[in-house]
Amino acid sequence: MNVRTEQKLAFSVLFLCTVLVVLPVLVILGIIVVKGGSALNWGFLTAMPRAGMTAGGIMPAILGTLYLVMGAVLFAVPLGVLSAIYLVEYSREGRISRLIKLAIVNLAGVPSVVYGLFGLGVFVVFLGMGASILSGSLTLGIMILPVIITASREALESVPRSFRVVSLSLGASRWQTIRYAVLPHAIPGILTGTILGLGRAAGETAPILFTVAAFYLPKLPQSMFDQTMALPYHLYVISTQVPGVPENIRFGTALVLLLLVLTLNLAAILLRYRFRKRKRW
Amino acid sequence: MVAPTTTCISAKDLTLHFGTTCALRSLSLDIRKNEIFTIIGPANSGKSSFLQALNRLNDLQVGYREEGTIELDGVNIRSIDIEQLRARVGIVFALPFPLPMSIYDNITYGPRMHGLRNRARLDDIVERSLSESFLWDEVKDRLHAPAMNLSGGQQQRLCIARILAVEPEVILFDEPTSGLDPISTARVEETMRILRSRYTIVLVTNNVAQAARVGDRTAFFLMGELIELDGTSVIFTTPSDRRTDDYVTGKFG
Amino acid sequence: MSTDERRLATKVRKVREFLIERTIFVSGITSIVIVALIFIFLLKEGLSIFLTESVFDFLGGQFWYPISDPAVFGILPLIAGSVLVTVGAAILSVPIGIASALYIAEIAPPRTKEVLKAGIELLAAIPSVIIGFIGMVTLGPLIKDLFDIPTGLTALTGSLTLAFMAMPTIVSIAEDAITAVPRQYREAAIAMGATKWQTTWKIVAVAARPGMVAAVMLGMGRVIGETMAVMMVTGNAALIPHSFLQPVRTLTATIAAEMGETVQGGDHYAALFAIGIVLFIITFLINAVTDLYLHRSVRK
Numbered sequence: 001m002n003v004r005t006e007q008k009l010a011f012s013v014l015f016l017c018t019v020l021v022v023l024p025v026l027v028i029l030g031i032i033v034v035k036g037g038s039a040l041n042w043g044f045l046t047a048m049p050r051a052g053m054t055a056g057g058i059m060p061a062i063l064g065t066l067y068l069v070m071g072a073v074l075f076a077v078p079l080g081v082l083s084a085i086y087l088v089e090y091s092r093e094g095r096i097s098r099l100i101k102l103a104i105v106n107l108a109g110v111p112s113v114v115y116g117l118f119g120l121g122v123f124v125v126f127l128g129m130g131a132s133i134l135s136g137s138l139t140l141g142i143m144i145l146p147v148i149i150t151a152s153r154e155a156l157e158s159v160p161r162s163f164r165v166v167s168l169s170l171g172a173s174r175w176q177t178i179r180y181a182v183l184p185h186a187i188p189g190i191l192t193g194t195i196l197g198l199g200r201a202a203g204e205t206a207p208i209l210f211t212v213a214a215f216y217l218p219k220l221p222q223s224m225f226d227q228t229m230a231l232p233y234h235l236y237v238i239s240t241q242v243p244g245v246p247e248n249i250r251f252g253t254a255l256v257l258l259l260l261v262l263t264l265n266l267a268a269i270l271l272r273y274r275f276r277k278r279k280r281w
Numbered sequence: 282m283v284a285p286t287t288t289c290i291s292a293k294d295l296t297l298h299f300g301t302t303c304a305l306r307s308l309s310l311d312i313r314k315n316e317i318f319t320i321i322g323p324a325n326s327g328k329s330s331f332l333q334a335l336n337r338l339n340d341l342q343v344g345y346r347e348e349g350t351i352e353l354d355g356v357n358i359r360s361i362d363i364e365q366l367r368a369r370v371g372i373v374f375a376l377p378f379p380l381p382m383s384i385y386d387n388i389t390y391g392p393r394m395h396g397l398r399n400r401a402r403l404d405d406i407v408e409r410s411l412s413e414s415f416l417w418d419e420v421k422d423r424l425h426a427p428a429m430n431l432s433g434g435q436q437q438r439l440c441i442a443r444i445l446a447v448e449p450e451v452i453l454f455d456e457p458t459s460g461l462d463p464i465s466t467a468r469v470e471e472t473m474r475i476l477r478s479r480y481t482i483v484l485v486t487n488n489v490a491q492a493a494r495v496g497d498r499t500a501f502f503l504m505g506e507l508i509e510l511d512g513t514s515v516i517f518t519t520p521s522d523r524r525t526d527d528y529v530t531g532k533f534g
Numbered sequence: 535m536s537t538d539e540r541r542l543a544t545k546v547r548k549v550r551e552f553l554i555e556r557t558i559f560v561s562g563i564t565s566i567v568i569v570a571l572i573f574i575f576l577l578k579e580g581l582s583i584f585l586t587e588s589v590f591d592f593l594g595g596q597f598w599y600p601i602s603d604p605a606v607f608g609i610l611p612l613i614a615g616s617v618l619v620t621v622g623a624a625i626l627s628v629p630i631g632i633a634s635a636l637y638i639a640e641i642a643p644p645r646t647k648e649v650l651k652a653g654i655e656l657l658a659a660i661p662s663v664i665i666g667f668i669g670m671v672t673l674g675p676l677i678k679d680l681f682d683i684p685t686g687l688t689a690l691t692g693s694l695t696l697a698f699m700a701m702p703t704i705v706s707i708a709e710d711a712i713t714a715v716p717r718q719y720r721e722a723a724i725a726m727g728a729t730k731w732q733t734t735w736k737i738v739a740v741a742a743r744p745g746m747v748a749a750v751m752l753g754m755g756r757v758i759g760e761t762m763a764v765m766m767v768t769g770n771a772a773l774i775p776h777s778f779l780q781p782v783r784t785l786t787a788t789i790a791a792e793m794g795e796t797v798q799g800g801d802h803y804a805a806l807f808a809i810g811i812v813l814f815i816i817t818f819l820i821n822a823v824t825d826l827y828l829h830r831s832v833r834k
Binding site: 006022085087091099104107111112122173176203250257 | 668731
């Protein structure tokens with residue numbers, strides 16, 4: 001075979017493989033939009049479920065997911081950003097920083113169901129918080145910690161060294177330098193990481209299974225010590241546990257969850273893209 | 282009024298290491314108050330390392346070690362609070378590094394970090410420092426414009442103004458005109474000459490002619506050693522060391 | 535500003551900054567603390583199973599009858615389920631993923647490349663419960679009809695779904711590794727008359743091999759830990775499978791499906807935590823080994 005045709009053939013195969021990776025995304029999106037679009041209306045988003053979840057809306061699940069995600073971010077963002085500041089600005093290359101990096105890599109690889117077990121063992125049982133929004137938020141927060149730390153680290157590292165040197169040379173302290181000369185320029189990157197973390201927390205089911213999620217609740221949670229319904233768990237429940245849920249409600253629920261998660265991720269991608277283009281140093 | 286011969290900075294038996302390389306070997310010298318002390322020498326002569334030892338910026342480098350002592354007004358700089366030291370010994374770098382904020386915020390950065398919040402006093406500081414660095418007339422109408430928009434020469438004078446705003450005693454210039462055109466360079470040199478009456482100035486330069494133009498005394502460094510230190514005119518006309526003569530006449534460097 | 539004012543302001547500031555810097559240090563080591571806490575709590579809740587079931591019987595036991603009387607806790611069927619599904623996913627996703635990484639990194643024009651990378655990122659973002667749901671309602675019936683078997687929820691369905699879910703990890707990490715190959719390698723090969731394809735395959739792909747290995751390992755780590763999707767599409771039969779067309783149950787799915795029915799502190803509860811220990815150790819090893827391997831090859 002001549003080298004030209006060989007190259008053509010090889011490139012076609014590679015291209016086909018790429019199509020195989022990307023095409024299913026479009027197929028999934030297509031199916032969900034087509035089959036779930038008809039369920040999507042204001043009533044579906046704002047009504048309580050009725051008739052054993054075979055009719056009505058999914059408002060409590062949406063609200064529950066929003067609560068959980070907010071709680072997770074409130075916990076994980078300060079902790080994650082401070083942790084990244086330690087790694088980038090304070091730790092010298094050495095055993096501790098190496099160990100921290102290894103721990104972050106491992107946290108990112110821990111299966112989500114194991115986070116669920118951890119949340120159950122620590123928050124629900126050991127700390128006596130019970131199955132509650134608080135336990136669920138903390139569990140999700142710990143799960144997205146590596147995402148936040150990694151994004152914040154990259155954001156801090158992208159701030160030029162000269163900003164730090166100038167600030168220190170003017171007699172600013174180390175913390176002032178971080179606070180006034182470094183952190184403001186890392187905010188877009190940290191924000192991107194936060195939004196990605198939001199998306200991840202919104203879509204996860206396994207960590208909330210034993211820490212907060214309720215099969216069905218007739219009323220909305222009143223405090224952070226209550227259980228709540230949540231979108232991803234609700235989708236699991238109505239698609240595997242409850243017989244006779246109409247197709248458009250199941251696909252409609254999937255569509256709402258997908259829209260929520262993809263919007264967040266798209267926002268993060270666009271934010272990062274704009275930030276990279278605008279950067280002037 | 283301080284007598285012109287009072288010692289301001291005194292280095293004793295100073296040796297600097299970066300990792301395994303020795304940047305400066307047992308250097309001893311005195312810098313007097315209100316003089317322009319220039320240091321010349323080829324690349325890797327240790328002149329910049331010496332300069333950045335004076336306000337402990339070398340401490341930021343991984344693997345930096347220092348032996349010997351540096352005194353500022355008779356006090357070991359290691360026993361001065363590091364932020365106070367850096368406020369008293371300011372530095373202007375080879376490249377102007379304006380912070381990505383407005384002109385006004387760049388100038389007030391130092392004073393604000395030292396706790397000054399009073400708006401009127403900050404305004405005064407901005408006008409005074411910019412006037413002293415001859416930038417006031419050019420920028421007084423756009424103090425809140427981004428400092429990054431200024432030209433290279435203006436940026437360098439902004440950096441000088443930024444140092445003046447913290448009211449230092451000593452100003453270190455680390456090859457401050459290496460990126461500038463001749464007109465901007467002349468302006469910066471003029472600024473230095475005027476500042477001399479109120480500050481002690483240490484100038485490290487690659488530009489031998491610049492040392493001849495502005496220096497009161499000049500030191501010649503070569504490969505981490507002080508070869509010769511004398512009045513600038515002596516260094517440039519009748520140096521006692523052969524290598525100094527070769528360097529200032531352009532035989533190497 | 536007077537020196538007295540300066541001194542006072544400095545003093546107040548120093549105390550505050552000392553506290554802030556302590557907080558930063560404590561936050562800095564949180565990751566280590568959390569990894570340790572996860573392990574400790576898994577052990578705390580799970581170790582008691584080994585009072586009734588020996589480690590050997592637990593890991594090697596062929597029967598998982600958690601609610602019979604007496605209960606039997608052998609996780610071999612679950613391990614077999616996880617392994618089968620993972621191997622299946624690897625066979626599918628590794629070649630396709632690497633090929634697509636090569637295409638994106640080396641061949642795709644810049645614009646296409648940006649779009650494809652964003653697409654891969656969005657793929658990674660789709661919640662696993664949605665992929666499980668779609669797999670259940672589309673892939674399941676398809677496989678049932680195709681092979682004419684009683685249920686479409688099989689190990690094969692799980693492998694296909696997981697292969698798809700491993701793609702973002704494999705493609706993006708492999709793509710990074712390929713992009714990181716120095717340009718001089720390519721230029722030298724082209725200068726010697728190699729075609730673009732020869733350069734890509736014989737030079738670039740070889741140079742990027744360590745990164746590709748890491749990509750595959752991390753992808754498999756993701757597959758082993760995947761829970762919701764796999765629970766929804768594999769049929770959940772805790773039996774040692776003999777073919778890809780049988781229902782299986784994985785380690786993760788067992789925990790997710792059964793924890794709700796257990797009594798806290800009971801044997802079944804402890805056994806599920808013990809499965810968590812096994813999973814934690816597997817993923818810990820995969821990640822630690824990959825990380826060390828990557829660092830070593832970077833230093834080289």
